[in-house]
Amino acid sequence: MKRERRALSQHGGRIRRGGHPEASAALAAAFERAAAESPDRFTHAFHSYPGRMHPSLAAEVIARFADPGELVVDPFAGSGTVPIEAMIAGLSAIGVDRNPLAVRLARVKARPIDDAERGFLVALVRDVAERSEERVRARVDVRAPLSREEARFYDGHVLKELAGLREEILEVTSDSEDARELLLMVFSAIVVKFSRQESETREDVAPRRLRKGLVTEFFARKALETIERATALGRALPPGAPEPRFVEASALDLPRVLRRERADLIFTSPPYGGVYDYRDQHARRYPWLDIDPSAMTREELGARRKLHRRDDLGRWDDEVLAMLEAFTRALSRDGRVVLMVGDAIIGGELVPAETQIARLAPEVGLVPIAHASEERTPFRGRPREEHLVYLERA
Ligand SMILES: C[S@@+](CC[C@H](N)C(=O)[O-])C[C@H]1O[C@@H](n2cnc3c(N)ncnc32)[C@H](O)[C@@H]1O
DSSP, rough: OOOOOOOOSOOOOEEEESSSSSHHHHHHHHHHHHSSOOOHHHTTTTOOEEEEOOHHHHHHHHHHHHHHHHHHHEOOOOOOHHHHHHHHTOEEEEESSSSSHHHHHHHHHHOOOOOHHHHHHHHHHHHHHHHHHHHHHHOOOOOSSHHHHHTTTEEEEEEEOHHHHHHHHHHHHHTTTTHHHHHHHHHHHHHTTTTEEEEEOOOOOOOOOOOHHHHHHHHHHHHHHHHHHHHHEEEEEEEOOOOOOEESSOOOHHHHHTOOEEEEEEOOOOOOOTOOOOOTTTTHHHHHHTTOOOHHHHSSSOOOOGGGGGHHHHHHHHHHHHHHHHHHHHEEEEEEEEEEEEEEEEETTOOOOHHHHHHHHHGGGGEEEEEEEEEEETTEEEEEEEEEEEEEOO
16 A cells, blocks of 8 residues: 655645735745745755745745845754855855754855866766775676674665775765765765665565666766765855854854854744654665764654654643743744644544644744645545745744
């Protein structure tokens, strides 16, 4: 039986607005821009990430809700879309995520490459690819850093080629941490494609035939393309644009993460309750990248695995309240919050997100000012929406 698809679809649905007319029009404009523009912008799409925000939507919200010189903070930064768009707008930004892979990926995506570095990286990719091909030809023995369980997701020769390529990345780039991290993230971007896992979001094992050398070829092509994208990002930045900072932590620790700094705009898309297990989305990648997902196991919010019973609704309310409270404590005096939230699905029941936030926010000193809500594919016949909600400090 096919698993029920719960992810939300593309932009372009009907938009319902409420609250302060100007603010709700600004939020609606962000949805409209996302529907009109391609999400393929600079480094945005080089690596899959579930629940990724449309970069044009992020850019529009930042343009309308942050002023020059302000600090933009995304406590559920995922692959970094909001902080990267803040940098492109010339603003300082901090991104926080509990998933170590998210933070590593976001750092790589946010790093512009200049022309001098580009030449060095292109040569490096060619070198790594050559050595990896040489390993395949010479049938060099290599051990993959995977358990026997994990190893069964790959054909024998593919596993060997991946393991050899990974060793080459680690060895050849040992003198440049940034270069190594870039190539490891490119490796991460392709690894699921070469596993027998049917797709990014399904764990089913599908039979496939892949010729020798294809992994390396694909890696090199993807790496060169990513370098071009990061170079284009560098050329698009305004002079002096500060690179965003990314921190691996729980959003609930935001005030501690910021220390003495305060957020002028918290703009974030928290997990939609009961929709995903972000920890499990990247399970294939963790052993290759030496990632320990135990903090995600303990501290992930909104996780489907923790919210599958009907009486988990109270737990979901508690989680949302704790997030909002952490946001309030991290805001500057005239700080603002924009949330992009989708309706939750708790124990098979749809929980409209915008009304939940409107009910809980005042408990922690936040006032809901406006929202724009875009229609999505219905869930079991019930209309479902994704919302942009704007709040201010009381
Ligand atoms: C909707 S995604 C954000 C996607 C992001 N806007 C992007 O464009 O890639 C939600 C994120 O919340 C993260 N998350 C879940 N629990 C968390 C927690 N307690 N603290 C921080 N991040 C958490 C997940 O790892 C995931 O990356």
